Amino acid sequence: MRVLMLSWEYPPHIVGGLGSHVADLVPALVRQGVELTVLTPRWKGGDPEQVLDGHAKVYRIETPVASMANFYADAQQTNLNLEQVGHALWSRDGIGKGSGDFDLIQAHDWLVAFAAASLKRLHKTPLVATIHATERGRGRGQLGGDMSNAINGTEWWLAYEAWRVITTSQFMADEVKNYFQVPLDKIDVVPNGVDTARFDALEGEDLSGFRSRFALPHERIVFFVGRMQHEKGANLIVEAAPYVLSAMPEAKFVLAGTGALVDALRRRANDLGVAHKVLVTGFVSDEDRDRLFKVADAAVFPSLYEPFGIVALEAMAAKCPVIVSEVGGLKEVVEHAETGITVHSDNVDSLTWGIVHTLSRPDWAAARATKAYRVVREEFNWDRIAQRTVEIYERVVRERAASAWV
Numbered sequence: 001m002r003v004l005m006l007s008w009e010y011p012p013h014i015v016g017g018l019g020s021h022v023a024d025l026v027p028a029l030v031r032q033g034v035e036l037t038v039l040t041p042r043w044k045g046g047d048p049e050q051v052l053d054g055h056a057k058v059y060r061i062e063t064p065v066a067s068m069a070n071f072y073a074d075a076q077q078t079n080l081n082l083e084q085v086g087h088a089l090w091s092r093d094g095i096g097k098g099s100g101d102f103d104l105i106q107a108h109d110w111l112v113a114f115a116a117a118s119l120k121r122l123h124k125t126p127l128v129a130t131i132h133a134t135e136r137g138r139g140r141g142q143l144g145g146d147m148s149n150a151i152n153g154t155e156w157w158l159a160y161e162a163w164r165v166i167t168t169s170q171f172m173a174d175e176v177k178n179y180f181q182v183p184l185d186k187i188d189v190v191p192n193g194v195d196t197a198r199f200d201a202l203e204g205e206d207l208s209g210f211r212s213r214f215a216l217p218h219e220r221i222v223f224f225v226g227r228m229q230h231e232k233g234a235n236l237i238v239e240a241a242p243y244v245l246s247a248m249p250e251a252k253f254v255l256a257g258t259g260a261l262v263d264a265l266r267r268r269a270n271d272l273g274v275a276h277k278v279l280v281t282g283f284v285s286d287e288d289r290d291r292l293f294k295v296a297d298a299a300v301f302p303s304l305y306e307p308f309g310i311v312a313l314e315a316m317a318a319k320c321p322v323i324v325s326e327v328g329g330l331k332e333v334v335e336h337a338e339t340g341i342t343v344h345s346d347n348v349d350s351l352t353w354g355i356v357h358t359l360s361r362p363d364w365a366a367a368r369a370t371k372a373y374r375v376v377r378e379e380f381n382w383d384r385i386a387q388r389t390v391e392i393y394e395r396v397v398r399e400r401a402a403s404a405w406v
Helices: 017-031 071-090 110-123 146-161 170-180 234-247 262-271 286-295 310-317 348-360 362-379 382-401
Strands: 002-007 035-041 049-052 056-061 104-108 127-130 164-167 187-189 220-225 251-256 278-282 298-301 322-325 341-343
Touching (some): 002 017, 002 071, 002 110, 017 035, 017 049, 017 056, 017 310, 017 382, 035 071, 056 071, 071 146, 104 382, 110 146, 127 146, 146 170, 164 382, 170 187, 220 234, 220 286, 220 348, 262 278, 298 310, 298 348, 310 322, 310 362, 322 348, 341 348
Parallel strands (some): 002 035, 002 104, 220 298, 251 278, 298 322, 322 341
Antiparallel strands (some): 049 056
């Protein structure tokens, strides 16, 4: 089976969960025998053309310099470049010479919808759309301005154009159904995954020197990693810090990631008198992020909106006890008191309780972390996820073969 996949993010350009998802899904699909071609903008370098494992080709497409005045218009222009290359891949005299036709197209989110839908229509090839998040969901049910409305409209259009829609959680399936009037029998839920190997490799390694960069030997690390935006809830951790410290003075908060709130979080920690106990690191490498998961006593993700929450899976894969808000996909990944602790969303008191409970009973926390690791290995491994994705591909190809496309 030959699949053309379009994604706004692909290594070395990874911003969030979408990029991580595609980066891990591609090699897993190759292991399932899919002949895959990936089209992605060349945002942060990388080879313009790359072959992976002999069965996947990646084309990183040069894009116009973003004007920053209208991101939506920039996305449309970038899609014209993606579409041009995608069309050439179908032609016998283009860069895809001799490659033949694709059985289907897969698009990840609205950012590549324009090119994906155009290629679908030009080549009468079914489109599968994975919707990772929605603009209305990020706005907690609201749309704020012309661009927000335009993005919402494009998400609706992508769901309409798709033969089938994939979401990573039942929460997102319900959101797509309610926001875009997509029938549930058109939607498949296939979760994100995580590879435990990169955390397993750290077992037994002496990380005490690394840990000392972030906390004193007696301190207990409470770790957050993610985009420093309102929807991720890092500000709630800072607000909870004084209350946690009154019960657990040995706590140390390490907040990693970039975004608009970095400076504001530092100022707020200073205003609350806990700056010495709240380290806002800014950017950390993937390697340091993984090590932080291994040395942390708890990982906390108090999101206000979270379509899935792959960071929670990463913490679970590292055997780090997790505390998450009971929203979106997070409540589907973490089972309260079994594989982690769930707390009320946007509630400092509840978050404080969850952190103190986890730190004060390390035996219970370790038991939950052990069970969480087992669940990740059994239910959220990428080979299983790729197999389920291929089953969707095969269904679409069968239905296309039995359909008249005029």
